[in-house]
Amino acid sequence: MNRLSLNQWTTRRWSLPEAADGCARHGLQAIGVWREQLAECGLAAGVRAVRAAGLRVSSLCRGGFLTAGGALDDNRRAIDEAAELDAACLVLVVGGLPGVPPGAPPPAAFSRDLPGARARVAEALAALVPYAAERGVRLALEPLHPMYCADRAVLSTLGQALDLAGHHPADRVGVVVDAFHVWWDPALPAQLTRAGASGRLASYQVSDWPQPLPPDVLLGRAMMGDGVIDLPALTAAVLAAGYTGDIEVEIFNAEVWSADPDEVLTTMKRRYREMLAGQA
Amino acid sequence: MNRLSLNQWTTRRWSLPEAADGCARHGLQAIGVWREQLAECGLAAGVRAVRAAGLRVSSLCRGGFLTAGGALDDNRRAIDEAAELDAACLVLVVGGLPGVPPGAPPPAAFSRDLPGARARVAEALAALVPYAAERGVRLALEPLHPMYCADRAVLSTLGQALDLAGHHPADRVGVVVDAFHVWWDPALPAQLTRAGASGRLASYQVSDWPQPLPPDVLLGRAMMGDGVIDLPALTAAVLAAGYTGDIEVEIFNAEVWSADPDEVLTTMKRRYREMLAGQA
Numbered sequence: 001m002n003r004l005s006l007n008q009w010t011t012r013r014w015s016l017p018e019a020a021d022g023c024a025r026h027g028l029q030a031i032g033v034w035r036e037q038l039a040e041c042g043l044a045a046g047v048r049a050v051r052a053a054g055l056r057v058s059s060l061c062r063g064g065f066l067t068a069g070g071a072l073d074d075n076r077r078a079i080d081e082a083a084e085l086d087a088a089c090l091v092l093v094v095g096g097l098p099g100v101p102p103g104a105p106p107p108a109a110f111s112r113d114l115p116g117a118r119a120r121v122a123e124a125l126a127a128l129v130p131y132a133a134e135r136g137v138r139l140a141l142e143p144l145h146p147m148y149c150a151d152r153a154v155l156s157t158l159g160q161a162l163d164l165a166g167h168h169p170a171d172r173v174g175v176v177v178d179a180f181h182v183w184w185d186p187a188l189p190a191q192l193t194r195a196g197a198s199g200r201l202a203s204y205q206v207s208d209w210p211q212p213l214p215p216d217v218l219l220g221r222a223m224m225g226d227g228v229i230d231l232p233a234l235t236a237a238v239l240a241a242g243y244t245g246d247i248e249v250e251i252f253n254a255e256v257w258s259a260d261p262d263e264v265l266t267t268m269k270r271r272y273r274e275m276l277a278g279q280a
Numbered sequence: 281m282n283r284l285s286l287n288q289w290t291t292r293r294w295s296l297p298e299a300a301d302g303c304a305r306h307g308l309q310a311i312g313v314w315r316e317q318l319a320e321c322g323l324a325a326g327v328r329a330v331r332a333a334g335l336r337v338s339s340l341c342r343g344g345f346l347t348a349g350g351a352l353d354d355n356r357r358a359i360d361e362a363a364e365l366d367a368a369c370l371v372l373v374v375g376g377l378p379g380v381p382p383g384a385p386p387p388a389a390f391s392r393d394l395p396g397a398r399a400r401v402a403e404a405l406a407a408l409v410p411y412a413a414e415r416g417v418r419l420a421l422e423p424l425h426p427m428y429c430a431d432r433a434v435l436s437t438l439g440q441a442l443d444l445a446g447h448h449p450a451d452r453v454g455v456v457v458d459a460f461h462v463w464w465d466p467a468l469p470a471q472l473t474r475a476g477a478s479g480r481l482a483s484y485q486v487s488d489w490p491q492p493l494p495p496d497v498l499l500g501r502a503m504m505g506d507g508v509i510d511l512p513a514l515t516a517a518v519l520a521a522g523y524t525g526d527i528e529v530e531i532f533n534a535e536v537w538s539a540d541p542d543e544v545l546t547t548m549k550r551r552y553r554e555m556l557a558g559q560a
Contacts, residue, residue, distance in 0.1 A: 097508055100508060103492050104491075105492065106491055112508055112509065113510065114463070114464075114510060118466070145426065145427065146427070146464040146465070147427045147493065147497075149464035150489060150491045150508045151491060151492070156465070157466060157467075159466075159467075160467075183394075183429075184394075184426040184429035185436070185437075186398070186436060187437075209430060211385060211386055212383050212431070213497055215496075217427075217493055228377055228390075229392065230392040230394060
């Protein structure tokens with residue numbers, strides 16, 4: 001239980017101070033912070049709330065969208081925030097095809113050049129790494145499920161994320177393993193081993209794959225145990241690969257969001273225990 | 281234009297004789313046949329209709345669902361049908377997790393054992409290959425988009441399909457490259473080259489990825505040019521890898537299905553020409 005972290009998006013109606021209090025009340029030691037709620041309460045107040053609750057910040061979510069204009073400035077601000085929070089990493093969702101807005105129809109002009117978008121991500125990452133290194137912030141590349149390739153992340157597999165991270169030192173650029181995004185990947189066992197051996201495992205996030213997906217696929221993430229992923233086996237593989245950080249529960253789900261956050265945390269703790277039952 | 285094939289599901293309200301007539305009327309030389317419509321008109325009548333229209337059968341769709349009970353018997357019937365039609369291949373959609381129904385919530389009891397499901401697919405394939413070989417039918421493994429992993433295909437990438445096919449002779453087991461399913465894959469260029477070099481390219485199907493996806497993700501396939509895939513580049517890569525067969529247009533889309541099929545074919549031919557413009 002000492003490695004369980006609440007990713008704030010799971011209880012997104014809570015402000016950051018409310019979420020920090022909630023974590024403390026439920027005996028959690030870590031929180032994954034979102035920049036939206038951090039902006040709402042202000043950086044200084046957010047840092048104070050997290051410190052007062054005695055929490056580690058397992059991640060700051062999120063920087064990225066590196067294929068869009070103005071991305072570097074916004075990511076430098078995110079790096080500054082991660083440094084102030086002493087976050088274990090800044091999660092980067094790298095962005096989709098240039099000009100394609102998340103979850104909406106593209107305008108008349110957009111780019112279909114997927115290799116070009118991937119090259120742009122690599123360039124922007126290279127531009128950010130020195131800035132992050134100076135501030136002691138580790139960037140964490142998050143491969144997203146391939147169904148988000150067009151609008152959210154042209155980074156779609158753990159192997160691809162490791163290839164990209166490999167151009168930089170492991171303590172500066174790691175990867176995020178999010179169960180929902182990668183569970184289907186036939187190369188996952190081998191890539192988890194590779195990620196662990198190269199010291200790149202920066203974050204592990206869990207939620208479940210509901211079957212069938214809801215109409216808005218962005219909200220298609222279930223509480224652990226409510227979907228089809230073999231989360232005990234996946235978690236065992238991540239731990240066996242050498243992951244030593246916190247385990248964040250990040251759930252995008254309209255029903256979870258409308259529920260009482262305290263009840264969500266109670267359920268989350270029970271399901272987390274079940275997921276880890278029998279593990280070392 | 282002589283390589284353009286109408287996959288019957290694109291004009292699914294047409295019976296097989298109607299679709300065969302439609303292809304002939306529009307100057308097409310090939311058709312991808314679906315077993316549902318074949319069953320409706322009967323095998324003998326279906327074969328006559330296709331022959332009378334002077335069409336090649338670029339594929340029979342589809343066998344598979346190898347993780348379900350009774351799969352082998354049904355697939356042997358599909359092989360028999362493919363032999364009668366002289367189809368270039370029998371497309372196999374291999375099936376999802378055992379007990380998870382396509383597009384519906386799973387019952388209380390189902391399997392989360394993804395490696396086990398993949399092993400079951402490999403075993404069933406091995407059992408079918410000799411039967412198909414005796415009848416001169418080539419099986420074609422279709423990797424489906426990872427968002428269908430739970431309920432339709434635990435085969436999710438071209439590389440995985442080639443690994444599986446590699447246990448059998450290339451003239452007996454090939455792979456399907458469906459643009460909608462594989463366009464996002466960072467390993468696609470390398471795997472296309474591998475597929476071509478090993479003589480495994482059995483079918484190429486095209487449609488486009490709409491942005492955003494519709495509420496029912498099964499129907500999320502657009503007419504070429506209406507989505508975000510760089511189809512000219514992908515098609516060039518498939519042809520450069522050595523694919524010499526027909527190019528099937530297969531569109532699952534409620535609007536396309538409700539349109540006049542003759543108009544769909546007219547649009548399809550124009551978009552196909554645009555897709556191939558500038559290619560050798």
